[in-house]
Amino acid sequence: MTSGPYNYSYIFKYIIIGDMGVGKSCLLHQFTDKKFMADCPHTIGVEFGTRIIEVAGQKIKLQIWDTAGQERFRAVTRSYYRGAAGALMVYDITRRSTYNHLSSWLTDTRNLTNPSTVIFLIGNKSDLDGQRDVTYEEAKQFADENGLMFVEASAKTGQNVEEAFLETAKKIYQSIQDGRLDLNAAESGVQHKPASPGRPLPAPPAARDNCAC
Amino acid sequence: MHTSDSEDFESADEGHGSPEKKERKKRLSSSNYSDNALETDQQPQEPKPSATAVKNIAKETDGWDDFDIDDNEPIAPPPTKAKVTDSKKEVEQKPTNVKADQKSQVPCWDEFDDWGQDDTVSTQRTEPPKPVQNKQSAQPDPNIKEVTDRLAAASTGASGGWGGWGWSVDSLLSTATAGISNITSQVSQGISTVLETGIGAPDPEELARSSVKANEAKAPVPAPISAEDGDKLQGRQGSSPEAGANAGDAAFPFGSLFSGVSKFVETTGTKVISGGLDTLETIGKKTMEVLQDGDPGLAKKRALLGLGAGDKPVLSQVLREAKAKADEDDRVREEKREAKEVHYENLFDDFEGLVHLEALEMLSKQISMRIEERMRSVDADKRQDIKETLQQVAELCEMPEEEEDDDEPPSEGVSKADAFHERLQTATQDLGLKLQFQPLVKQYTDILTYISGSPDTTVKGIYKRAVSGLAQATALSVEQYHKAAEMLLVKTRRSTADEADALTQMTVVLTKHISELATLFTEKLNGLPSDNTEQVNTYITNIFLEAGNSSTYIQNAFQLALPILQIGAV
Numbered sequence: 001m002t003s004g005p006y007n008y009s010y011i012f013k014y015i016i017i018g019d020m021g022v023g024k025s026c027l028l029h030q031f032t033d034k035k036f037m038a039d040c041p042h043t044i045g046v047e048f049g050t051r052i053i054e055v056a057g058q059k060i061k062l063q064i065w066d067t068a069g070q071e072r073f074r075a076v077t078r079s080y081y082r083g084a085a086g087a088l089m090v091y092d093i094t095r096r097s098t099y100n101h102l103s104s105w106l107t108d109t110r111n112l113t114n115p116s117t118v119i120f121l122i123g124n125k126s127d128l129d130g131q132r133d134v135t136y137e138e139a140k141q142f143a144d145e146n147g148l149m150f151v152e153a154s155a156k157t158g159q160n161v162e163e164a165f166l167e168t169a170k171k172i173y174q175s176i177q178d179g180r181l182d183l184n185a186a187e188s189g190v191q192h193k194p195a196s197p198g199r200p201l202p203a204p205p206a207a208r209d210n211c212a213c
Numbered sequence: 214m215h216t217s218d219s220e221d222f223e224s225a226d227e228g229h230g231s232p233e234k235k236e237r238k239k240r241l242s243s244s245n246y247s248d249n250a251l252e253t254d255q256q257p258q259e260p261k262p263s264a265t266a267v268k269n270i271a272k273e274t275d276g277w278d279d280f281d282i283d284d285n286e287p288i289a290p291p292p293t294k295a296k297v298t299d300s301k302k303e304v305e306q307k308p309t310n311v312k313a314d315q316k317s318q319v320p321c322w323d324e325f326d327d328w329g330q331d332d333t334v335s336t337q338r339t340e341p342p343k344p345v346q347n348k349q350s351a352q353p354d355p356n357i358k359e360v361t362d363r364l365a366a367a368s369t370g371a372s373g374g375w376g377g378w379g380w381s382v383d384s385l386l387s388t389a390t391a392g393i394s395n396i397t398s399q400v401s402q403g404i405s406t407v408l409e410t411g412i413g414a415p416d417p418e419e420l421a422r423s424s425v426k427a428n429e430a431k432a433p434v435p436a437p438i439s440a441e442d443g444d445k446l447q448g449r450q451g452s453s454p455e456a457g458a459n460a461g462d463a464a465f466p467f468g469s470l471f472s473g474v475s476k477f478v479e480t481t482g483t484k485v486i487s488g489g490l491d492t493l494e495t496i497g498k499k500t501m502e503v504l505q506d507g508d509p510g511l512a513k514k515r516a517l518l519g520l521g522a523g524d525k526p527v528l529s530q531v532l533r534e535a536k537a538k539a540d541e542d543d544r545v546r547e548e549k550r551e552a553k554e555v556h557y558e559n560l561f562d563d564f565e566g567l568v569h570l571e572a573l574e575m576l577s578k579q580i581s582m583r584i585e586e587r588m589r590s591v592d593a594d595k596r597q598d599i600k601e602t603l604q605q606v607a608e609l610c611e612m613p614e615e616e617e618d619d620d621e622p623p624s625e626g627v628s629k630a631d632a633f634h635e636r637l638q639t640a641t642q643d644l645g646l647k648l649q650f651q652p653l654v655k656q657y658t659d660i661l662t663y664i665s666g667s668p669d670t671t672v673k674g675i676y677k678r679a680v681s682g683l684a685q686a687t688a689l690s691v692e693q694y695h696k697a698a699e700m701l702l703v704k705t706r707r708s709t710a711d712e713a714d715a716l717t718q719m720t721v722v723l724t725k726h727i728s729e730l731a732t733l734f735t736e737k738l739n740g741l742p743s744d745n746t747e748q749v750n751t752y753i754t755n756i757f758l759e760a761g762n763s764s765t766y767i768q769n770a771f772q773l774a775l776p777i778l779q780i781g782a783v
Contacts, residue, residue: 044699046699
């Protein structure tokens with residue numbers, strides 16, 4: 001029914017979370033546009049980005065939800081976790097506070113997504129090594145303890161940015177192959193085949209139980 | 214076909230029954246006509262083992278011989294006897310169940326209605342093609358004799374005692390008159406009737422074969438009939454049909470058959486062959502008519518299928534129409550394929566309209582649940598208050614009747630795009646939010662530029678741009694509701710009434726904007742010199758369709774924002 005840019009097999013929903021100013025939107029821009037935006041405005045609520053990637057020969061459309069990091073939007077952005085197949089949790093290696101808040105972000109993620117959601121920890125601004133406030137080792141340990149994937153990356157140089165997004169996709173795809181991720185579940189965050197867009201509004205996902213609010 | 218039923222019965226009767234029983238049987242059999250005919254016609258006969266078929270032929274021959282004898286002579290079994298013996302012999306070689314059938318019908322006439330009996334009767338009906346083939350190979354065949362006897366009988370204007378046979382002729386004659394308009398001579402009618410009745414179901418294949426056969430008879434080349442008969446036919450052909458009278462016992466009816474048939478062919482010209490389709494159709498129609506007599510439901514079915522008796526579709530005409538329809542379908546399909554290239558929903562998704570709508574929906578649900586929670590946590594009086602407040606907010610958000618069409622003309626020196634921006638800002642003044650309308654305004658500017666003078670002057674190009682423009686404007690509009698909702702939720706001081714009014718005004722401006730865009734594009738399309746107005750009209754229809762679609766999306770987004778407005782008041 002569609003051709004060209006529409007012939008992908010899956011849609012994965014990603015959500016990017018983390019404190020204000022850690023570089024979430026910049027990571028997204030680096031990934032989708034391969035560009036660094038020096039002065040990114042504050043994100044209001046949520047912004048979106050998409051890119052089609054290929055994993056194991058399968059074309060996958062990544063639908064990325066880039067949330068506002070401002071505390072005042074926290075209640076709003078909590079509404080957007082549901083149905084995420086991948087969560088990119090970002091902190092700033094030059095600001096310890098952003099690292100300290102990770103457990104709070106992790107709690108939200110665990111509460112608001114499903115068990116099969118892949119959580120990837122990104123220590124951003126790795127280009128600013130001189131101002132480092134969080135060591136790689138301690139972050140790595142935190143990731144291991146919590147079963148997270150982890151890299152340090154730079155939205156500015158693009159280092160490891162591609163890897164973070166792609167590794168997450170591979171992990172999700174592996175979950176599908178292993179049958180750990182049920183595609184039929186309303187909140188898997190994965191749609192097989194592009195959803196054929198119908199005339200009416202997309203049917204509201206069936207009765208989502210509301211936790212944590 | 215009806216005739217064969219009774220014949221069959223008679224043959225059995227003749228061989229074994231008493232005259233008295235025969236009388237009774239005749240009544241029985243005639244009363245069973247329609248039933249039998251219907252039953253057999255409705256259930257296409259599976260081919261039976263040829264052995265059975267042969268038996269039946271023999272039996273039928275029996276019947277015919279008897280028949281003639283019965284009518285023309287008091288009692289004269291001699292030739293019959295021989296044939297009866299023949300068939301007996303054959304029966305003996307057959308599976309026992311067939312034999313049982315045969316036997317059971319002998320002593321007890323009441324069993325005529327038996328299925329077994331019906332079976333044999335119907336089998337014999339499927340037989341007709343056979344005699345023709347036999348004619349072509351080996352001769353003096355009893356089958357031929359049977360057919361020719363009938364023909365002879367028919368053309369000589371059957372005598373009184375024909376019973377069911379006469380009935381058939383009468384009724385079928387009338388249908389024949391109605392159906393085959395080009396047959397004028399009484400003899401031909403008789404023959405055509407006989408061909409149909411005697412041969413059983415009006416089998417087009419059979420009729421065609423007969424025609425071919427007749428043609429062969431006409432041809433100067435010796436017909437593939439037995440040399441003797443063929444010669445006689447050739448000599449006779451074109452002359453008097455009665456010339457065959459001097460032929461032998463078997464030859465007389467045989468000859469009359471072919472002379473009759475050839476006359477039939479002559480009188481109908483080559484229509485039987487060249488207009489074969491017409492013939493087949495006529496036969497089919499007649500079959501339907503006959504069937505309908507006993508099954509009024511068929512009339513309904515036919516009417517459903519559009520085969521009303523009134524219209525007489527000619528097959529070639531039908532085929533022509535079918536081809537025209539197929540062409541039309543192809544064209545429509547091609548258009549649809551093209552339409553998918555400019556698929557509104559895909560474009561709407563590309564412009565992030567869908568995902569904004571999804572996010573807004575998630576927010577909307579979340580807030581609705583929060584409102585419900587709040588209502589559950591308070592006492593009944595307060596709950597009633599909340600309900601009323603919610604209702605009031607909802608009423609504020611009802612779209613105004615489209616009464617003010619006072620699109621105050623843009624003041625001097627103000628571009629349309631700027632006027633649009635101004636309208637949006639005025640509408641949302643009391644919202645208390647800083648919404649970013651630049652993307653919408655910029656898109657409008659781009660479209661205006663495109664409309665006022667673009668190098669792209671193809672109808673298709675404009676259409677694509679129109680759908681894409683509508684999808685983008687809609688996506689940007691939906692984004693406004695989403696952003697407004699998010700910002701309202703983090704707003705510190707709410708003023709729900711103002712917000713509701715502002716969002717309502719914004720919805721009015723945005724939906725008008727959509728119609729404006731649609732009008733711009735359709736005017737552009739109409740202004741284009743086009744050699745394909747139909748195509749242009751299709752595009753214009755689609756553009757207005759998508760514009761309606763856009764308005765629906767926008768109003769849905771507005772409704773999704775309602776709980777966010779409501780929660781500010783409770």
